[in-house]
Every structure is written in structure tokens, then in C-alpha cells.
Amino acid sequence: MIKLVCIAIVAGLVFDLVEPMEKNQMNSLSARFSKRPPRPGHIQREPELEVYSSVPIQCWTEWFNSDNPSRGGDQETLSKLRRQYPEEICLNPAGIEATTLSGTPADKTEDKIFKSDTTTGFICRNRDQKHGKCNDYRVRFSCPPPYCSKKVCWTDWFDRDNPSGTGDWETLSSLRNENRGKICESPWFIEAVTKDSPYTPAIQTGENFYMFSPTQGFVCRQRDQSSKTCLDYKVRFGCPCTE
Structure with missing residues (x-):
């Protein structure tokens, strides 16, 4: 069975999973970022989903x-x-x-x-x-991203597939075809959470992932799970903010 793959590429570097941030520090960061006024042409983060602790990047x-x-x-x-x-x-x-x-x-x-x-x-x-x-x-x-000098802008959440067939396939190529102009050319990061509330970060579900990459997308295959069934996921990508 293919084991959990969580790969993120940041300027050509591959990093291990980061430790989750403390709740009070996360809330402080959320408040600080939410006070910033939106800038024209920038992709806005979805404020109710603060799941940086699930991002396998630094x-x-x-x-x-x-x-x-x-x-x-x-x-x-x-x-x-x-x-x-x-x-x-x-x-x-x-x-x-x-x-x-x-x-x-x-x-x-x-x-x-x-x-x-x-x-x-x-x-x-x-x-x-x-x-x-x-x-x-x-x-x-x-x-994690909120502390970094490189400013990250997140896309909308995408959910093009469900796990009714061989699994949940949220590949970058397919998402680009269905969402023209909404995903940058070279995403830095990827996040995946369960589709329905309460949202659960993918890496906290215990499922095995065939693909988890900002340059390829996200795939959960039914055959890689002990239950032979994947949860339904949605994904978004972290892109360079455009000035």
C-alpha cells in the first residue's frame, strides 16, 4: 500500500511536517491578518478556515x-x-x-x-x-506561512471530484481546466480539508494519500484505505501575491 505522501515545495526546498501552532497564537495571527484591507487583484483567504497547522510546509x-x-x-x-x-x-x-x-x-x-x-x-x-x-x-x-517574508495568497477552495469511483482526484491539471485563470502557474503550497463542516485537515484523518503536492494536486485512492473508501476533500493552493 502506498503510504501517506505529503510533499510541499517552497523555492525548490522540501520540508518536513510542521508542528501545530498554539490556539491563542493562531487566533492572534488570524485577527492580525483579517484586519488587513483587501487589495485589488489579490486572492483573499477564507477567514473561517484557519488550517495552517495542517500545511506540510515551512x-x-x-x-x-x-x-x-x-x-x-x-x-x-x-x-x-x-x-x-x-x-x-x-x-x-x-x-x-x-x-x-x-x-x-x-x-x-x-x-x-x-x-x-x-x-x-x-x-x-x-x-x-x-x-x-x-x-x-x-x-x-x-x-509556517503566516510568519514568512514571502507573502502567500490563497485561492478559493476547489472540489471537482468525489470518492464515488476510484477515489477523490483533485489534480492540479484538472482543476486548472475547470477553473481557468484561478490558479497561479507555480503554486507554493497546497491545503486539503474534508468537504463538509466541521472541516478536518487531510493529514489528521488517518487516510493514505497517493498525491499531496502543490505542483500536482491531491489524490486519495479508495484502494489505499483499510476501509476501501476515501472521505470527500476540497483543496486550495498558496500562490505568490501579485503587487
């Missing part, structure tokens, strides 16, 4: 630089950054990246890095360096 936040190495070293810790940049960093980052202010990756410098992880953040101590001082660093974190 992207990068903006760069943060809260410290310099003038006193003891450069400490870009998560606790400090969250105080200085509230709601700008997710609760459970999947990755961290650190570079000098000029863009050189931390591991390509001669500095000895004391900490660089998604629990503490980044710390370079002057006392650990041969020349007595660290470079000045900036950091960013891998998080």
Missing part, C-alpha cells in the same frame, strides 16, 4: 538582528527576539539560519559558535574566538 521569516558583539558576544536568542519582535517567530521553529550582516553563513566564518538551534537561538561568545571578538550576526527561522 518557509523563512524575516532576518532578525537584536544584538552586536560589543559586550561579551552576539546573542540572538529566541527569548530575546520574541520580546523584541512579538508574534514574528513561531512557537516551534523547524530550522534556524545565521549569517553575518554581509551574508556569510556562520559556519563559513572562522568563529566558534556556542549555540545555534531552534530551542535557544544563536550565541557567539567573544571569549571563544582566537581574535577575541565575534562577527555581527543576523538570524532567521523556518516557520
Whole structure:
């Protein structure tokens, strides 16, 4: 049996499933995004369906630089950054990246890095360096879409098929044929939820998926399920926002 496939491509990178965000932080983000006025020509998100916790993708936040190495070293810790940049960093980052202010990756410098992880953040101590001082660093974190520097605009929800035959086939090619001009050329993300309320993210249903890709679409095949029956799903795609 073909096991669960959840693939999302973001600028050529493939990421693992992200951890769900806490409910209060999700609500805060929802409120913040819902206050933004709609812009002409932009695809609007459906406010009653906040299912980012089901999206098997991540992207990068903006760069943060809260410290310099003038006193003891450069400490870009998560606790400090969250105080200085509230709601700008997710609760459970999947990755961290650190570079000098000029863009050189931390591991390509001669500095000895004391900490660089998604629990503490980044710390370079002057006392650990041969020349007595660290470079000045900036950091960013891998998080779900609402936190990322790339702005995502979501399409409408699409439901072209039902699981009465071999399964539920919501392929990108078929959806494009039936919805001309409504899906961008190269979607970054895909979301799939059950068709009927209460909406359940596909990856929380326990079903096995033959296809789950922003560049191909979504397919649930009856034969891959222990019950031999798929639920009925609808999908939408995350696209680059057009200015």
C-alpha cells in the first residue's frame, strides 16, 4: 500500500511536517491578518478556515538582528527576539539560519559558535574566538506561512471530484481546466480539508494519500484505505501575491 505522501515545495526546498501552532497564537495571527484591507487583484483567504497547522510546509521569516558583539558576544536568542519582535517567530521553529550582516553563513566564518538551534537561538561568545571578538550576526527561522517574508495568497477552495469511483482526484491539471485563470502557474503550497463542516485537515484523518503536492494536486485512492473508501476533500493552493 502506498503510504501517506505529503510533499510541499517552497523555492525548490522540501520540508518536513510542521508542528501545530498554539490556539491563542493562531487566533492572534488570524485577527492580525483579517484586519488587513483587501487589495485589488489579490486572492483573499477564507477567514473561517484557519488550517495552517495542517500545511506540510515551512518557509523563512524575516532576518532578525537584536544584538552586536560589543559586550561579551552576539546573542540572538529566541527569548530575546520574541520580546523584541512579538508574534514574528513561531512557537516551534523547524530550522534556524545565521549569517553575518554581509551574508556569510556562520559556519563559513572562522568563529566558534556556542549555540545555534531552534530551542535557544544563536550565541557567539567573544571569549571563544582566537581574535577575541565575534562577527555581527543576523538570524532567521523556518516557520509556517503566516510568519514568512514571502507573502502567500490563497485561492478559493476547489472540489471537482468525489470518492464515488476510484477515489477523490483533485489534480492540479484538472482543476486548472475547470477553473481557468484561478490558479497561479507555480503554486507554493497546497491545503486539503474534508468537504463538509466541521472541516478536518487531510493529514489528521488517518487516510493514505497517493498525491499531496502543490505542483500536482491531491489524490486519495479508495484502494489505499483499510476501509476501501476515501472521505470527500476540497483543496486550495498558496500562490505568490501579485503587487
